[in-house]
Amino acid sequence: MAQQLAREQGIxxxxxxxxxxxxxxxxxxxxxxxxxIYPSETFTRVQKYGLTLLVTTDPELIKYLNNVVxxxxxxxxxCSVQKLVVVISNIExxxxxxxxxxxxxxxxxxxxxx
Numbered sequence: 001m002a003q004q005l006a007r008e009q010g011i012x013x014x015x016x017x018x019x020x021x022x023x024x025x026x027x028x029x030x031x032x033x034x035x036x037i038y039p040s041e042t043f044t045r046v047q048k049y050g051l052t053l054l055v056t057t058d059p060e061l062i063k064y065l066n067n068v069v070x071x072x073x074x075x076x077x078x079c080s081v082q083k084l085v086v087v088i089s090n091i092e093x094x095x096x097x098x099x100x101x102x103x104x105x106x107x108x109x110x111x112x113x114x
Contacts, residue, residue, distance in 0.1 A: 017076035024084060024102065025069045029055045031086060031100060079106035 026048070033043050033054045038061065043054040056062055075081035081104055088098040 017073045020076055020104075021069045021073045024072060025065060026053050026055070027100075027102070028065060028068075028086060029053070031088075032056065032061075035088060035098065037088065076104070076106065079108045081106075 029043070030053070032038050033040065033056075038056060038058060042056055042058045042061075044057050045052050046055055047053075056065070072081065072084065083104055084102040086100040086102075087096055089096050
């Protein structure tokens with residue numbers, strides 16, 4: 001029963017495509033830092049939402065994440081994305097070590113002002 005409840009719990013985030021995409025960007029940075037995927041010295045602290053958050057300083061990773069976030073914004077504007085999945089896998093075996101799934105519900109009736 002506890003296993004079933006754990007699967008059904010999640011985070012609900014409402015807001016503009018910009019805010020939601022920014023949330024994902026910070027979330028992915030946090031996962032990469034917390035799991036040691038990139039060295040801790042390649043992250044810097046920033047203040048956002050009254051919190052201290054870590055973001056990468058690695059130029060190639062910044063470029064990659066910016067591309068992902070821009071694509072995500074486009075999908076959010078079009079309500080054409082239902083989930084974002086981040087997978088951490090063993091580079092040699094391909095075994096999935098962790099899987100993070102962010103479910104997205106778009107309100108197709110909502111319109112943002114220009």
